[in-house]
Amino acid sequence: MMTRPVLRVSNLHVSYHTSRGPLQVLRGVNLDIAAGEVVGLVGESGSGKSTMAYAIVRYLSPNAIIPQGDMVFEGDDLLALPQKQLGTIRGKRIGMVYQDPNTSLNPTLRLGEQVAEVLKRHERLANADAWQRGKELLTSVKLADPEFIMSKFPHEISGGEKQRLLIAMALACQPSLLILDEPTTALDATTSAGILDLLLTLQERTGSAVLYITHELGTISAIAKRISVIYAGKIIEEGATREVLAKARHPYTRALLASVPNPYQTKQGRRLVTFAGPPPELIDPPAGCVFQARCPFVREECRQGEIEVPAGDHKTACIRLPEISREPLPLPHLSPPSLEGQDEGLEALLVEDLRVIYRRPSLLGRFRAARQSRVYAVDGVGFKIHQGESLGLVGESGCGKSSLARALVGLEQSTGRLKLGGRILTLPTGFDEDYRKRVQIIFQHPDHSLNPRQSVREIISRPLVISGVTGSAELGHRVSELLEQVRLPLGYAGRYPHQLSGGEKQRVAIARAFATRPSLVICDEITSGLDVSVQASIVNLLGDLQDSYQTAYLFISHDLNLVRHFADRIAVMYLGRFVEFGEAEQLFNPPYHPYTEALLSAAPIPDAALAGRRVRLHGNLPSPKSPPAGCHFHTRCLRKLGKVCESDPPPGVELGARHWLSCHISKNELRSFPAIWKRVVTNDSRSADNGATMRDRQ
Amino acid sequence: MVISTGEFSMNDFLRRSRQNPQAILGGTLLIITLIVVAFGPLLAPYNPETFHGGHRLEGPSSQFLLGTDNFGRDLLSRVLYGARPTVLFGIFTTALGVGLGTLIGVISGYLGGTFDDAVMRVMDGLMAIPNLLLALLIITALGSSSLNAGIAVGLAFMPGMARITRSTTLAIRSQDYVRAAVARGEKRGYIVTREVLPNVFAPTIVEGTIRVAFAIMLGASLSFLGLGAQPPSSEWGLMVAEGRNYLFRNPWIVIGPGIAIAVVSISFNLLGDGLRDLLNPKVERAG
Numbered sequence: 006m007m008t009r010p011v012l013r014v015s016n017l018h019v020s021y022h023t024s025r026g027p028l029q030v031l032r033g034v035n036l037d038i039a040a041g042e043v044v045g046l047v048g049e050s051g052s053g054k055s056t057m058a059y060a061i062v063r064y065l066s067p068n069a070i071i072p073q074g075d076m077v078f079e080g081d082d083l084l085a086l087p088q089k090q091l092g093t094i095r096g097k098r099i100g101m102v103y104q105d106p107n108t109s110l111n112p113t114l115r116l117g118e119q120v121a122e123v124l125k126r127h128e129r130l131a132n133a134d135a136w137q138r139g140k141e142l143l144t145s146v147k148l149a150d151p152e153f154i155m156s157k158f159p160h161e162i163s164g165g166e167k168q169r170l171l172i173a174m175a176l177a178c179q180p181s182l183l184i185l186d187e188p189t190t191a192l193d194a195t196t197s198a199g200i201l202d203l204l205l206t207l208q209e210r211t212g213s214a215v216l217y218i219t220h221e222l223g224t225i226s227a228i229a230k231r232i233s234v235i236y237a238g239k240i241i242e243e244g245a246t247r248e249v250l251a252k253a254r255h256p257y258t259r260a261l262l263a264s265v266p267n268p269y270q271t272k273q274g275r276r277l278v279t280f281a282g283p284p285p286e287l288i289d290p291p292a293g294c295v296f297q298a299r300c301p302f303v304r305e306e307c308r309q310g311e312i313e314v315p316a317g318d319h320k321t322a323c324i325r326l327p328e329i330s331r332e333p334l335p336l337p338h339l340s341p342p343s344l345e346g347q348d349e350g351l352e353a354l355l356v357e358d359l360r361v362i363y364r365r366p367s368l369l370g371r372f373r374a375a376r377q378s379r380v381y382a383v384d385g386v387g388f389k390i391h392q393g394e395s396l397g398l399v400g401e402s403g404c405g406k407s408s409l410a411r412a413l414v415g416l417e418q419s420t421g422r423l424k425l426g427g428r429i430l431t432l433p434t435g436f437d438e439d440y441r442k443r444v445q446i447i448f449q450h451p452d453h454s455l456n457p458r459q460s461v462r463e464i465i466s467r468p469l470v471i472s473g474v475t476g477s478a479e480l481g482h483r484v485s486e487l488l489e490q491v492r493l494p495l496g497y498a499g500r501y502p503h504q505l506s507g508g509e510k511q512r513v514a515i516a517r518a519f520a521t522r523p524s525l526v527i528c529d530e531i532t533s534g535l536d537v538s539v540q541a542s543i544v545n546l547l548g549d550l551q552d553s554y555q556t557a558y559l560f561i562s563h564d565l566n567l568v569r570h571f572a573d574r575i576a577v578m579y580l581g582r583f584v585e586f587g588e589a590e591q592l593f594n595p596p597y598h599p600y601t602e603a604l605l606s607a608a609p610i611p612d613a614a615l616a617g618r619r620v621r622l623h624g625n626l627p628s629p630k631s632p633p634a635g636c637h638f639h640t641r642c643l644r645k646l647g648k649v650c651e652s653d654p655p656p657g658v659e660l661g662a663r664h665w666l667s668c669h670i671s672k673n674e675l676r677s678f679p680a681i682w683k684r685v686v687t688n689d690s691r692s693a694d695n696g697a698t699m700r701d702r703q
Numbered sequence: 704m705v706i707s708t709g710e711f712s713m714n715d716f717l718r719r720s721r722q723n724p725q726a727i728l729g730g731t732l733l734i735i736t737l738i739v740v741a742f743g744p745l746l747a748p749y750n751p752e753t754f755h756g757g758h759r760l761e762g763p764s765s766q767f768l769l770g771t772d773n774f775g776r777d778l779l780s781r782v783l784y785g786a787r788p789t790v791l792f793g794i795f796t797t798a799l800g801v802g803l804g805t806l807i808g809v810i811s812g813y814l815g816g817t818f819d820d821a822v823m824r825v826m827d828g829l830m831a832i833p834n835l836l837l838a839l840l841i842i843t844a845l846g847s848s849s850l851n852a853g854i855a856v857g858l859a860f861m862p863g864m865a866r867i868t869r870s871t872t873l874a875i876r877s878q879d880y881v882r883a884a885v886a887r888g889e890k891r892g893y894i895v896t897r898e899v900l901p902n903v904f905a906p907t908i909v910e911g912t913i914r915v916a917f918a919i920m921l922g923a924s925l926s927f928l929g930l931g932a933q934p935p936s937s938e939w940g941l942m943v944a945e946g947r948n949y950l951f952r953n954p955w956i957v958i959g960p961g962i963a964i965a966v967v968s969i970s971f972n973l974l975g976d977g978l979r980d981l982l983n984p985k986v987e988r989a990g
Contacts, residue, residue, distance in 0.1 A: 414886040441888040454879035458901035468887050517883070 010037040011181050011214045012061065017074035019053070019060050026288050027070075030056045032238040034074075036216075038182065043208060043215040045229030045246065047222060049261075049536040051284065053238040054218045058186045061216070062095045079181060097127040100175030100213070104187040106167035110159040116170060117155030123177045142173040146203060163625045165196035169203065179211060186218045193401040194563055195622050198607035201227055202621060220536060222265055222611035223566075226250055234258050237285035237295040244319030251613035254321040257296045259334055264541035265611055266570035277541030277570070278334055284506075294323070302329045351392045352424075353524045353557035354413075354444065359386045359421035359432070361408045361581075363630065380630050382408040383419070384581035390525060393555040397572030397589065399565050399604065403626050405581040406561050410529045413559070414446045426524070442472050445518035449530040451510030455502040461488075461513050462498040468520040487516040490553075491546060508539035512546065519550060527559045532567065544571055565608045569593060574663070577601050580629055580637040587664035593682070596675035598666045599644040605681040616685045636669065644670060726977025732970030739786040747780035751937050760953040770955035772946060778959045785937035785960065790967060792853055792931075792938070793919035799857030800918075801911040804864025809903055811865065812872030813895050823869065826862040834859040834917075835924060842930050849938070852931035856921050860914055867910055868903050875902050905982040913975035916968035923964055939964050 014036040020027040030053040038044045048054040059065050061076060063083060076083040079098065086094070095101070103109050110119060120142065121135035130138060136155070143151030146169040154162060154170070162170075168188060175183055185204070189197030205228060208215055219225055225232055225246070232249050234242040234257065242255040253259045263278035280299045291297065293308040300307065302325055312322045323329075361383035383405045390396045400406050412419040415436040423430045425440055445468075448454035455464055465487055466480045474480055485495050491512040502510055511531060518526050528547070532540035544567070550556060562568050568575055568589075575592050577585040577600060585598040592601060606620035622641045627633055633640050639650040646669050655667045658675070668675065739746070748768075749755075755767075755775035762770045769778040811822040829837065834856075841855035875881060876899065884894050923940025925931035932938035934945065939960035946956035 411882070416882055416886055436888075438888060441886065446883070446886055448879040448883065450879065454883055456880040456898055456902070458904075459897075467884075467889075471887060471889065521887075 009040070011040050011042075011079060012036070012038045012216075013075070013077045014057075014061070015075045017057075017060065017076065018072050019056050019065065019074075020070050020072060021066070022068040022070065023288075028287050029290055030238050030287060031060065032290070034235070034238070034240055036233060036240070038214045038216055040181065040214055041208075041212040042231065043217060043229045045225035045232035046216060046218045046235055047220065047225055047232055047261075048218075048235035049220055049538065051237075051287075052235045054220075054235050055186055057235070058101070058184050058216070058218055061184060062099055062101065063091055064095070093127070096123060096175075096180075097178045098180050098182070100178070100180040100183045102168070102171050102175045102183070102185045102188045105191045106164055106171055107159075107191070109171055110167060112159050114158075115155065116157055116159060116162070120155065120170065120174055120177070123174050127178045138177075139173075142177055143170065145176075145207070146170070146173040148173070163196075164192055165199065165625065168192060168196075168200055172200075172203065172207070176207065176211060176213070180213055182216065183208075183213045184216045184218070187220070188217075189224060190219065190221070194565070194607040195401055195603060197224070198609075199621055199623075201609075202619075204228060221609075222250075222262060222537070223609035226611040226613075227609040234261070237287065237290070239295050239322065240314075240320075241296065241322045242320065247613050248319050250611055252319075254319070254326055254330055255296070255323050256300045256302055256329065256334070260299075261538060262611060263334060264538045266541075266544070266564075266567045267610055267612060277545060279542040279545060280538045301335050302332065353390045353392045353394070355389045355424035356413070357387045357422040357424070359383055359409065359412060359419060359423075361405065361412045361417045361419045381581055382417075382629055383412060384632075386578075386581075386583055388576060388583070388586070390557045390559060392524065392557055393551060394574070395551070395558040395560050395572040397568035397575040398559060398561045398578060399563065399568050399575060400578035401626055402563065403629065404578045405629065406578050407529055408581075409578075410446060410527045410559065410561055413527055414441070414444060438472075442468075442521045443524045444527070445521065445523040445525070446527040446529065447511075447514050447518050447531045450534055451507060451514050452502070452534075454514050455510055457502050459501075460498065461493075461500050461502075461505075464502075464513060465498075465516050465520055468517060472521045483520070487520055490519065490550065491516045506539075507535050508543060511535065511539075511543055515543075515546065515550070519554070519556075522554060523556065525557045525559065527561070529561045530563065533562065533564070540567070547571070565604050566610060577604065580627065580632050582637065583667070584638065585666040587660070587666070591661070591664045594680055595678040596660055596666075596672070597678065598668055599642050599670070600638050601666075602678065602681060603643070610682065614684055615682050618679060618681050618683075620681065636667075646670065723977050723980055725973050726981060729970050729973030729975075729977055732966060733974055736786065736790060736967050736970060739783060740790045743783035743786045747777075747783040749777040749780040751776060751781040751784040752935050753777075760949055760956070762953060762955055769959045770953060772942075772953075772956050773949050778955060781937040781942060782939070782959045782963050785939045785942060786963070786967075788849065788932055788936060788938045789919060789922065789940070789964070792849065792922045793915045793967075793971075796853045796856040796918040796922065797860065797911055797915045799854065800860025801864050801907060801914065803857070804861040804866075805868045805903065805907050807861070808865040808868030809872050809895060809899060812869035813876055813891070813899055815876075819869075823866075826865050829862040830866070834921060838921060838925060839928075839930065842925070847930040847933075849932045849936075852922060852925045856918050856925070859921070860918070864907070864910065864914075868907055871903050871906050872899055875899050909975055909979045909982060912971055912978055916971040916975075919964060919968055919971075 014034060017031055017034045018029070019031040020029050034057065036044070036046070046054050046057060056065070060071065061083065071084060074084070078094070081094070110116070117136060117139060120139040121132065124130045124135040124138050125132065139155060140151045143154060148154055148166060148169050154166065159167060172188070189200050192200065201224060204215070217225060217229055229246050231244065232246050233240045234249070234255065236257050242249060242253065242258045249258065250262065253262055260278050260280060266277060285295055285298065291308065292310060294300065294312050297303050297307045304325060306324060312324055314320050314322045360381050363380040363382055386409060388396065398406050398409070408417055411417045413423070419432050421432045423432065425443060430436065430440060462484055465484050469480060469483055474483060484498055488495055488497060493509060493512050493516070497505070497509070502513070505513065532543050535543065547558065551558065560568060560572055569592070572589050574586070574588050576583050577598060579600050585592065585601050593605065597605070603620045603622045606617055609617070620643060622643070624641050627637070627640055635649070635651045635653055636642070636655045639645050642650065649669050653669070655669050657665055657667050658672060659665055660672065660675070753776065755771060755777070757775070758767065758771045759775045760771060760773055761767060764770070767777050767779065769782065771777060772781070807822060807826070811819045832840070837859040838852070838855040841858055842851055845851040845854065881894060881898050884898050922931055923943065926938050926940030927944040929944065932941045934941065942960040943957050949956050
């Protein structure tokens with residue numbers, strides 16, 4: 006930290022001009038990045054973190070203004086540079102990688118041309134040299150067979166490969182600063198773990214400074230040495246990563262850490278901390294602390310003047326320190342865990358031998374496919390869900406978990422048998438009114454699942470109408486009741502979806518699903534588009550509803566930590582089949598399936614007291630249209646035994662009454678795997694203050 | 704064209720329409736047009752069919768503001784009277800074409816499969832024939848009159864509208880709210896009318912508005928060819944057709960109705976462009 010900073014941002018303000026007045030997105034941000042340093046910038050959506058990324062390269066939208074501030078990059082005043090010179094800085098001296106690799110590449114150009122273009126533009130290389138150098142770059146980001154990849158178009162390679170290529174392009178001119186804006190958010194956990202490893206090795210080798218922007222505390226704890234926490238356009242806490250994670254001081258940082266599900270705290274252990282109160286106002290921000298509206302420790306003095314940030318290595322913008330540092334965060338109301346449904350309760354749904362057939366879309370495709378053998382997105386899956394139980398389902402994207410969810414509500418072409426309330430339904434037909442009433446689904450994106458032209462009242466009352474509720478008085482009463490249950494104000498009934506926030510929309514979708522008092526609700530990645538703090542409140546809400554109605558959940562997510570927090574039992578899915586099935590506690594300690602092992606390792610946990618062992622999968626998920634013979638997982642398995650894995654389908658291994666997995670490896674050997682996450686005993690166990698108390702961990 | 708499946712609210716709409724000069728200009732011109740359509744005959748200084756014997760083919764004067772035609776009829780009065788048949792023709796034919804096209808497009812798009820394939824190939828076949836030619840064919844079969852010309856132009860517009868609404872429907876059909884409706888066991892009729900149609904509405908309105916201008920010009924072309932309105936109607940296209948022989952002796956005979964056609968067409972076009980931006984809520988938020 007003694008070295009001169011590569012980038013020094015001081016007192017930066019950025020506002021967007023809107024019809025309601027200037028939206029003050031950044032208000033006096035200070036940020037130093039030293040040469041070769043990795044700095045993390047953490048914040049939720051709307052905190053201004055992406056604006057920061059664009060402001061540094063002066064690539065803001067036309068309605069943005071920078072009323073004051075200083076940005077000095079390697080001695081150049083970025084705010085004073087003319088546009089022409091900025092062109093030589095962007096891409097050459099500052100590299101950037103954005104969130105979604107699918108939209109960052111030109112779909113009509115071969116990848117090789119796109120990589121070479123960067124080198125021709127900035128390094129003035131001749132065509133042949135640029136291609137040669139491009140190949141070296143792709144090798145450096147560990148892309149196998151660079152020549153092959155360079156001859157491909159973007160849609161022909163996977164998301165992870167695209168992101169590696171984009172990193173290669175960003176590093177092409179050896180920039181002294183690399184800005185990464187949520188580079189792994191759009192990727193699967195296993196893929197993003199690989200990208201993080203790559204970034205760490207590349208960073209060590211090239212010595213570029215890195216500004217890593219994300220909302221995921223887990224990722225940032227794995228990569229950044231220092232982090233700055235941004236909230237409503239102000240840095241509210243800054244310091245060394247370990248220090249901030251272990252001894253977070255600002256109430257916001259503490260609440261944020263406590264809202265992240267930690268696999269060592271299960272459903273019964275505790276609830277997630279949530280934020281009360283409205284999000285910060287950015288048009289006409291109030292004086293004083295930015296977090297005042299939601300802070301449990303707020304006092305009159307927090308609402309006045311500017312909050313001074315004392316100098317030091319661990320800076321915090323809170324005037325109530327240190328007095329509040331020992332006070333615990335208030336946890337949301339904890340209802341007593343219900344005892345019913347814990348053991349073999351009544352069964353809510355039994356699924357037997359469910360198969361989902363791949364859809365054949367086009368006219369021509371139908372002719373061609375007639376000659377092919379059938380391909381299954383879900384290939385013979387069976388399970389049982391009990392009343393009041395949550396069954397978690399995890400797997401990478403493309404493993405068939407969403408197909409499974411949709412098949413259970415009759416949205417996919419499928420075969421198999423379902424047993425609900427003593428009646429047996431045989432697919433593909435067989436979904437009757439009673440079944441549809443008792444099995445409901447909530448989709449991932451509330452933006453897509455709520456009709457933008459229907460009011461909340463219309464949306465929620467429709468399932469009631471279908472199930473025979475008539476009379477506007479009765480309907481109105483039930484709608485109010487449902488809104489109350491999902492903790493939305495009754496006045497929201499007249500609103501339209503676009504007038505609600507993401508979390509509120511998802512609550513409306515939950516209310517709609519619960520309208521018919523279903524016995525099973527399928528949650529298909531319902532929190533993956535939401536901020537962690539909002540996610541925490543949705544998960545708590547689902548828990549409360551389960552306690553009241555003994556509803557069973559099929560909870561689908563790619564986030565293993567979240568599933569472990571929420572579910573009683575967990576199924577791990579790979580290429581259309583379950584590879585492991587067991588109770589939530591069992592799944593996190595050996596014995597586990599080699600795939601589960603890799604999934605566990607890929608999900609970073611923002612907890613300084615836990616140390617993870619690194620297990621990384623190589624290669625992409627094989628196409629479900631031609632799954633590998635034998636064990637589907639053998640192409641990527643790190644514990645492959647040999648020929649037997651390639652030829653024979655793995656046997657089911659019973660590891661206890663309620664723990665099953667499918668693998669050739671013997672029971673004893675499975676038991677001997679070392680655990681992925683280990684508690685590191687530190688002298689200071691004050692991480693307990695983050696609202697997550699140590700005794701909850703097993 | 705931009706297909707918006709976005710949300711809509713009246714307040715937002717009014718607030719943003721104030722910031723959209725195109726829509727304001729188009730809207731103002733349109734209001735003037737509609738006033739003329741409604742009250743044109745009251746505003747006209749003369750009967751459009753009265754011959755003023757001594758004033759044939761005169762230029763503008765204080766007595767005849769736009770001059771007179773070869774029979775000595777007052778051109779201003781004729782243009783004012785002609786607004787009604789011309790503009791109503793445009794609106795009627797568009798409504799016919801958009802209505803039929805939307806119906807076919809939404810049903811075909813929602814049902815999909817073989818039905819969709821069959822209907823869309825027929826529509827593609829119709830689209831291969833230029834609008835004017837198709838309208839001429841239909842009039843040949845039906846006989847020439849204003850009503851038949853309207854039906855012909857409406858039918859000529861149908862395939863294009865069907866294509867547009869079908870593609871919008873396909874996008875909406877794969878939305879989760881339609882899936883949610885299917886999952887809770889909604890009937891097809893409800894899904895088409897309550898889930899799909901309201902979302903197809905905005906892009907259809909925009910496209911329809913732009914087509915009114917085309918319809919007016921197409922109707923004028925047909926009248927010009929003698930296949931639409933018949934004399935002594937003062938439909939603008941017919942006025943241009945009748946006046947073209949006297950173009951060199953008195954250009955005003957063509958300028959008046961010509962400008963009227965242009966202004967009305969432009970006003971609908973501007974309005975359509977403006978509506979496209981206004982009905983797409985994402986436009987402002989991005990900027």
